Amino acid sequence: MISETKKYLQFIFPFFNTKRTKEIFRVNPTVLPVREEATEVEIYVYDYNAEEVKEYELDKVEETFTCRDNNKISWINIDGLRKTDVENISKHFGVHLLLMEDILSIGQRPKMDEIDNVLFCLLNMLYFNDLNGAVESEQISIVLGKNFVISFQEDKSRDVFNQIRDKLRIANSKLRISGADYLCYAMIDLVVDHYYIVMEKLGERIEQLEEEIIRYGNSRSLARINNLRKELIVLKRNMAPVRDMVNGFLRSESDLLQDRTTKYFKDVYDHIVQANDLVENYRDMIMTLQDLYMNKVNLRLNEVMKVMAIVTCLLAPAAVIGGVFGMNFEVIPLTHQQDGFFIAVGLMFIIPLWMVWIFKKRGWF
Amino acid sequence: MISETKKYLQFIFPFFNTKRTKEIFRVNPTVLPVREEATEVEIYVYDYNAEEVKEYELDKVEETFTCRDNNKISWINIDGLRKTDVENISKHFGVHLLLMEDILSIGQRPKMDEIDNVLFCLLNMLYFNDLNGAVESEQISIVLGKNFVISFQEDKSRDVFNQIRDKLRIANSKLRISGADYLCYAMIDLVVDHYYIVMEKLGERIEQLEEEIIRYGNSRSLARINNLRKELIVLKRNMAPVRDMVNGFLRSESDLLQDRTTKYFKDVYDHIVQANDLVENYRDMIMTLQDLYMNKVNLRLNEVMKVMAIVTCLLAPAAVIGGVFGMNFEVIPLTHQQDGFFIAVGLMFIIPLWMVWIFKKRGWF
Amino acid sequence: MISETKKYLQFIFPFFNTKRTKEIFRVNPTVLPVREEATEVEIYVYDYNAEEVKEYELDKVEETFTCRDNNKISWINIDGLRKTDVENISKHFGVHLLLMEDILSIGQRPKMDEIDNVLFCLLNMLYFNDLNGAVESEQISIVLGKNFVISFQEDKSRDVFNQIRDKLRIANSKLRISGADYLCYAMIDLVVDHYYIVMEKLGERIEQLEEEIIRYGNSRSLARINNLRKELIVLKRNMAPVRDMVNGFLRSESDLLQDRTTKYFKDVYDHIVQANDLVENYRDMIMTLQDLYMNKVNLRLNEVMKVMAIVTCLLAPAAVIGGVFGMNFEVIPLTHQQDGFFIAVGLMFIIPLWMVWIFKKRGWF
Amino acid sequence: MISETKKYLQFIFPFFNTKRTKEIFRVNPTVLPVREEATEVEIYVYDYNAEEVKEYELDKVEETFTCRDNNKISWINIDGLRKTDVENISKHFGVHLLLMEDILSIGQRPKMDEIDNVLFCLLNMLYFNDLNGAVESEQISIVLGKNFVISFQEDKSRDVFNQIRDKLRIANSKLRISGADYLCYAMIDLVVDHYYIVMEKLGERIEQLEEEIIRYGNSRSLARINNLRKELIVLKRNMAPVRDMVNGFLRSESDLLQDRTTKYFKDVYDHIVQANDLVENYRDMIMTLQDLYMNKVNLRLNEVMKVMAIVTCLLAPAAVIGGVFGMNFEVIPLTHQQDGFFIAVGLMFIIPLWMVWIFKKRGWF
Amino acid sequence: MISETKKYLQFIFPFFNTKRTKEIFRVNPTVLPVREEATEVEIYVYDYNAEEVKEYELDKVEETFTCRDNNKISWINIDGLRKTDVENISKHFGVHLLLMEDILSIGQRPKMDEIDNVLFCLLNMLYFNDLNGAVESEQISIVLGKNFVISFQEDKSRDVFNQIRDKLRIANSKLRISGADYLCYAMIDLVVDHYYIVMEKLGERIEQLEEEIIRYGNSRSLARINNLRKELIVLKRNMAPVRDMVNGFLRSESDLLQDRTTKYFKDVYDHIVQANDLVENYRDMIMTLQDLYMNKVNLRLNEVMKVMAIVTCLLAPAAVIGGVFGMNFEVIPLTHQQDGFFIAVGLMFIIPLWMVWIFKKRGWF
Ligand SMILES: [Mg+2]
Ligand SMILES: [Mg+2]
Ligand SMILES: [Mg+2]
Ligand SMILES: [Mg+2]
Ligand SMILES: [Mg+2]
Ligand SMILES: [Mg+2]
Ligand SMILES: [Mg+2]
Numbered sequence A, B, C, D, E: 001m002i003s004e005t006k007k008y009l010q011f012i013f014p015f016f017n018t019k020r021t022k023e024i025f026r027v028n029p030t031v032l033p034v035r036e037e038a039t040e041v042e043i044y045v046y047d048y049n050a051e052e053v054k055e056y057e058l059d060k061v062e063e064t065f066t067c068r069d070n071n072k073i074s075w076i077n078i079d080g081l082r083k084t085d086v087e088n089i090s091k092h093f094g095v096h097l098l099l100m101e102d103i104l105s106i107g108q109r110p111k112m113d114e115i116d117n118v119l120f121c122l123l124n125m126l127y128f129n130d131l132n133g134a135v136e137s138e139q140i141s142i143v144l145g146k147n148f149v150i151s152f153q154e155d156k157s158r159d160v161f162n163q164i165r166d167k168l169r170i171a172n173s174k175l176r177i178s179g180a181d182y183l184c185y186a187m188i189d190l191v192v193d194h195y196y197i198v199m200e201k202l203g204e205r206i207e208q209l210e211e212e213i214i215r216y217g218n219s220r221s222l223a224r225i226n227n228l229r230k231e232l233i234v235l236k237r238n239m240a241p242v243r244d245m246v247n248g249f250l251r252s253e254s255d256l257l258q259d260r261t262t263k264y265f266k267d268v269y270d271h272i273v274q275a276n277d278l279v280e281n282y283r284d285m286i287m288t289l290q291d292l293y294m295n296k297v298n299l300r301l302n303e304v305m306k307v308m309a310i311v312t313c314l315l316a317p318a319a320v321i322g323g324v325f326g327m328n329f330e331v332i333p334l335t336h337q338q339d340g341f342f343i344a345v346g347l348m349f350i351i352p353l354w355m356v357w358i359f360k361k362r363g364w365f
């Protein structure tokens, strides 16, 4: 049982994910960005109105400058963040220095701001990594101006906006006949919708964990509870402030938001409120699992103790009888009888059997 | 005691309800509805005023279209959701696309909305399944327009509105002489009233569980605590937002709500507030039970340990005396005496008896 | 120790009060009243102004109808609820149907309402049952109209208003020279004042329980903690909403409330706020007791384990020495010596004594 | 170990302070004052303006009546409460009956009120009793009128106002050149300042307790945690409402408060807010200590169990070998050899030593 | 195992930091400053506008008096607090006595105030002491007047403003072309930014602790959890009120704050809100670690018990068989057989081996 301890350590170690703790707590949105400059930047522009849509891929941010004053609605999506790019485009489109800082920051809290005729919001797209069960985030900054929307993403390999791209290609879709504010809404809506996908996957993990705890309840379960609590911290941290952010759009009196778009933001608001409720449910459930785990461990301890108590009690008669007849007295009753030995041994077994029978009857095991 | 562990697993497994966890956490109101299209749809219409009431069953939603502008109050109740039905009726009665999405959604958070001269609310009717002790929900969407109320239910086999149907048939009942807003109130009132029925049944389960824990306190109790905590999550999730929903009616300044109906909504508000208080009490009670269970398990462990301690102590003299006289020395006092053996054995029993007597006196057991 | 378990169950069972759980959780204010109609109803009327007071006992509620428009202030107190009585009097004095429903309801949440020129409030008088330590409640509904106050009580055997009756008989007492709103205040004030009496008695139980836990800390204490937690739920449920209720009077702009009465409602408000604070203190204290209990149980387990560890250690030398000299070797040192036996037995006792001495010195027990 | 339990009870009993629980929970501000009438009452008056100050000790409250309308600022301090005194002075200075009730009440929640051109506040001075570690309170009621301040204290032996007395004697001190409102501020300020003294002393007890738990962690520590939790309840109960009270002065629009005094009340407000924060920190710390204590107890249990496991394991070889060679077979190997005994005994000691060596190597102890 | 306890105490004692508790809880901002007068005071002045900047080191505070009315923006930074200095400079620059008290106070809660045409704020710079893992604080008071900013620091050896000094030397930097309010913002911004540095370092400690608990989970871990909980109290206490403080700047309508500076304070507000969120995450994480630690300790206890149960069970057959054949009967089967002994001993080993085999198969260890 000694090597047990060793083996046990090697066994549980991979389940505990301390590296994840490091990732979660190394948050600092205030320092000058230490983000590695993106090596490649992809710039996509959609220029559209109800009648027509044009889709470009551009090489330099400077090529997007015409979008500001063309009479179409322009969606400029920039995948990959390079300091000079963000500075140039911000200067041209009238994005304040502080917002530029936010776009380039890492681990910023979701927020909404209105500075100098521009509506700005920043939030995180969440993805679920099926391999390690981690909630991953990608920061997205959205700038809504008159007839244009600029979005800055960190990672060009993925986002949650394909549905928008599809709808932009459909003439007279709601998206095509509405203004830039509706495009902005549509983006936030899809980000929030994707939170549910992530939560669903996390929910599956919770289910699996519950089953595992009921079945085994070993230290691997403990590691998993630990890991899930960390992922919930990530989830909550990213989702809770989005509520205030969307509320910012609802209360805003900016001319950039048309009255008829309000109901759409109200719809997103419904969903983000519910999503936050759901996170609380998850938290409750994980605490339930933690309690369940502790109770299982206690129960098992109780059983081991019961076994010991029973064995100790069953041994008692044998020990006493063996002791009694093992004494070196000259005169010991039964010792000279032919069947004395068998009587003694018989008692050694009959008394415990009788005790077992009583224990059973009294519901002791 | 080994097969014990096996048996134990098979024994407790049915009590833990991991499938329920799955059901509870698979919530996603944002994706396009994956709801199976209802195979049959039942459409009932009540056309009434103070003087007369007409009750129809219709085959197609299109047949309800005349209800919008007839000069009677119409209650159109649609049991079973089919996408095209909802779209057609929504278009005709002026229900906004976003509300239509809500009607077709699954697991939506209870909400209240005013869009385009229509008051909309969505909440869940709750039922208690006596077989498995689960709280079941059926989503209901209510559209209140000028002189009409449309309600959309998921399941045609049940609802909580029979009391309304009865009252509609009584001439000059409060319901018959009031407007469509009063009908809308009456529906919400009945839904909330039914929450109390469900809570009462859940309360009974809590009582039974308390008794079970006090009597046995085994791992089946643990499973039951676990299950009840899940049902409470369902209950709370469905009831908490209804408070805000009803408050929405109280604060609304819509022309669709007459001033004299406000006091009725205030009455529902009283009840939903109290219902939410009560859920908190249930939660407190379940945590009390959880503590009780843990304390029982600890207490039992203590008793087992006490038994072991006592047996160990009682065996001690026999072990020592047996050891002493079992040694193979040539000169051992008493061994050659006639009654040496009986003295030794006597001591083996008298010392423990004396110890028992002292233990008893000192209140040890 | 087996029959122990049996005896133990019979022993603790009366202390756990599962019936109480049933009573607490069977709350449903929404269904049509299932209250048994009162067999006897007592109606007392006090008609007073500064100069004179008249006190009647009436047989039928219809006899109170003159009180509405006589130019005195009338307190109509109805002990015992009968549906037709409540309906008749409500109709005559202009009490809305919804309020009538509240008066007849059971387990209603304390509330305050203004409908149709009548101020209405409903709350519970609390009593402490010394026999079983339960907090009992009696619902009281107070209707404040122009120059009249009607109060509906459930139980004619008791209330908390004797002080008011005394003061009504004193000419020119504050009560006699003030309006109906002051009478209404005086009633609420006495109800709230009585909450402190109830809390005081509950506080005594908490003190007793604390002493019991410190002294014995057995499963009876556990049952008592359990019971007190339930009573606190009752207390909190009845008192928390009264704060909002009194606040309703403070914010009301009804003509039925004179400006100079506001300070009196402010005084009640002070007390109900403090009472709610105090309930939180009680809750804290009971959680402290629960922790104390658990710690006591753990401590006792530790002591039992220590005893076992000590006995095990003390037996070890005897077991080893007895084993050593009990072996059947031909050549065993000391065995042929005259005092070999005594040396061995001496060691059996000296080694443990030496161990005890060391244990003591090191503070082990 | 039996007498142990007895001794143990006698040992811990003095540390648990159940009488304190009684004191804490016997709060009832609503009943007619049961306060013993003060046997002696001390009345001090300070009549001052910028130029001169006069200090009197008076015998009867009636002698203070001239203070109302003299053109100086008067501080009337009454030590010891007698019903008739309070009634007389209240009548003369225009203090409403309800406030008079508050002055005479016991255990009242700190509050601030404006009735009939008088500003009233009531709070508790706190003292720390070094002997028993209890937080003691003395109720003080302050009445601020035009050019006078009346303060009512319960106990003439102590208060926290000496600093004010000193400053009043200094001509042209801020206090002397300011109005009655500044005097009122100065009193509240000193009461709040003294809260920090009390908290500091309680903080010292927490430190000592922490050290004690780390060193010993016995049931005396448990009693101390228990006692500190009670004192914190007292502290919090007295301090939390003072925040609202001071805020009442900040929001008040009474003419009795000059604009330039507002910043002084803001200063007190800063301190009472911080004091309440600090109480929360104390609470956190005590819960940390409770957790620490429980962990220590668990750890010690673990150690005792480890010792037992080790002794059990070490005895095992001796028991088996002694059993083997103690059997009465005719043919037993080694028994006829000269050194058979020594081989057997050697094994009895070598095997455990070897086990110890392995245990050590594997870090088991 | 006795000396164990001793060694253990010496071993863990250095890890528990009770002195730290003393430091944390000795907070009293209300008493007259007991701060040791600074022996040396360093006074630095930066006089700047867009065109030029002058940097002086002054010997006396009186030399700064010209800064009030020169037409440049002046930053007067005073390192080291001496009562007379603070009084003199406060008098000259119009800082109210109450603010002067705050500047000289110790352990003051972060606050913001507007008195007499001066904006005042006080907060703490935090540093992380890598040696002992403690969060250290240095109080800084900032006075913003027309064209001047005065900052008072406690400790001349360090602050967080070097970045400001660098930027002041760059002509036409944002800082140089903006007003005194921007300088004030820049200082608060840097203080808040540094909170993230401190939190990052604390986060690293949490990571390390998690790894340690997973690996060892001994009483050193317990001490570390204890210490981290204390540091979090410090962190939270210093950071939580800064949110209100910054909000004070956002809501202020002082002429000293230009409209265009508001967005910068909004930026700081974002960061302090997020920092407070993060502290909550840290708290969650430490509670997770505490749970993890307790579970590890329980798990280890379980393992020790399992070992004991197994050894007890394995010894049972040997004890019984040894007892059986050790009895002194004349007729004992097998005893006269040649291989009787070997059969008995064989059984002694075969039965336990068979038990082990069964245990293994059933997954018992
Ligand atoms: Mg920054
Ligand atoms: Mg990211
Ligand atoms: Mg991307
Ligand atoms: Mg959505
Ligand atoms: Mg959508
Ligand atoms: Mg929706
Ligand atoms: Mg435990």
Ligand SMILES: [Mg+2]
Residues within 6 Å of the ligand: A189, A267, B030, B101
């Ligand atoms: Mg949607």
Ligand SMILES: [Mg+2]
Residues within 6 Å of the ligand: B107, B137, B138, B139
């Ligand atoms: Mg559903």
Ligand SMILES: [Mg+2]
Residues within 6 Å of the ligand: B137, B138, B139, B154, B155
């Ligand atoms: Mg359904």
Ligand SMILES: [Mg+2]
Residues within 6 Å of the ligand: B079, B138, B153, B154, B155, B156, B157, B158, B159
């Ligand atoms: Mg249905």
Ligand SMILES: [Mg+2]
Residues within 6 Å of the ligand: B189, B190, B192, B193, B267, B268, B271, C030
């Ligand atoms: Mg209802």
Ligand SMILES: [Mg+2]
Residues within 6 Å of the ligand: B267, B270, C098, C101, C102
């Ligand atoms: Mg009602």
Ligand SMILES: [Mg+2]
Residues within 6 Å of the ligand: B189, C030
């Ligand atoms: Mg109803």
Ligand SMILES: [Mg+2]
Residues within 6 Å of the ligand: C137, C138, C139, C154
């Ligand atoms: Mg009742």
Ligand SMILES: [Mg+2]
Residues within 6 Å of the ligand: C079, C138, C153, C154, C155, C156, C157, C158, C159
């Ligand atoms: Mg009654």
Ligand SMILES: [Mg+2]
Residues within 6 Å of the ligand: C189, C190, C192, C193, C267, C268, C271, D030
């Ligand atoms: Mg009262």
Ligand SMILES: [Mg+2]
Residues within 6 Å of the ligand: C189
């Ligand atoms: Mg009273």
Ligand SMILES: [Mg+2]
Residues within 6 Å of the ligand: C267, C270, D098, D101, D102
């Ligand atoms: Mg009062």
Ligand SMILES: [Mg+2]
Residues within 6 Å of the ligand: C193, D029, D030, D031
């Ligand atoms: Mg009173």
Ligand SMILES: [Mg+2]
Residues within 6 Å of the ligand: D107, D137, D138, D139, D154
């Ligand atoms: Mg007092």
Ligand SMILES: [Mg+2]
Residues within 6 Å of the ligand: D079, D138, D153, D154, D155, D156, D157, D158, D159
């Ligand atoms: Mg005094």
Ligand SMILES: [Mg+2]
Residues within 6 Å of the ligand: D189, D190, D192, D193, D267, D268, D271, E030
């Ligand atoms: Mg102060």
